[in-house]
Amino acid sequence: MAKILMITGDFTEDYETMVPFQALLACGHEVDAVCPGKKAGDTVKTAIHDFEGDQTYSEKPGHNFALNADFDAVDAAGYDALVVPGGRAPEYLRMNQEVLAKVRHFFEAKKPVAAICHGAQLLAAAGVLEGRTCSAYPACAHEVTASGGSFADIPVTEAVTDGNLVTAPAWPAHPAWLRQFMALL
Template sequence: MGAKKILMFVGDYVEDYEVMVPFQALQMVGHVVHAVCPDKKAGDKVRTAVHDFEGDQTYSEKRGHDFVLNASFASVKPEDYDALVIPGGRAPEYLRLEGRVIEATQHFFRASKPIAAICHGVQLLAATGELSGRRCSGYPACAPEVRLAGGVYVDVRVDEAVVDGNLVTAPAWPAHPAWLARFLEVLGTRIA
């Protein structure tokens, strides 16, 4: 299949690897990726955070890079996109408060379009009301939200991904190889 047009929701303190790696990797294989943030336009920046696993009870957080948006949120029409990507970090926590973000995410569920979410991205999925009966993974601290939303939280290793139909999820950035590979399969992308 040909190039897909992919929407990516980001915001300040999105996890650095979880936005940069899929944004670049999906473009590398020929897809068009539009990274957008409410109240921002193409050329604006969001700050990223680096979450790491250093032996503490939770991840540590350090300042990451500035990530430049390449599309304007105000002009996004979900029906124009083939798939959705939701990186983790702190951004999903407040992005789920934006009505247009919720409505757009619901569109991808209801149209059975591919959705990839990683880490705290499942917070946004849980807020849509569309997880009922769906199997997904994410950062383990988000498991209660998935369950409260009617979803089935799947506890996998940090480097594994979970596929449930059009939905591809993973616990955190160490899963990038598996998560992106499964997402490309759901997209119908073939790499020769």
């Protein structure tokens, strides 16, 4: 079974954090959920994004998601794979150089990476999308292409794999996204 690092933060998307965390644990993988500036036992607030016919997603308060590892103590080299949930967290996590270094490690070592929705913002900021196909929430398409990637405009229920990278537009893609990610594990 794989040892997986999940990098998340306050106002991460609820389903895109809790569902993969629990599903990967249920399949026997070890998952360490971390956030810069927080330790095991601390929580991050989640936000529930929904698609209700508006011009963009709606946002509602979610849950408090308990972290189970200390960000400062994790060494990316000790992990087999990375998960990057979406939501608003990637928007500010991409300004943290330690986060970007951890993300780059997984690409340099060619380890499996799963990113969903706004998680592509973190990948773009880390400079790991050049020449890669990446799906994301459509509002992130410009960031994908501006960083040298090719945006995969796929249905919200689908996912795309490009080498060691599995991406999807949003949480309705969980079955396809997690299935493709677990195939790489």
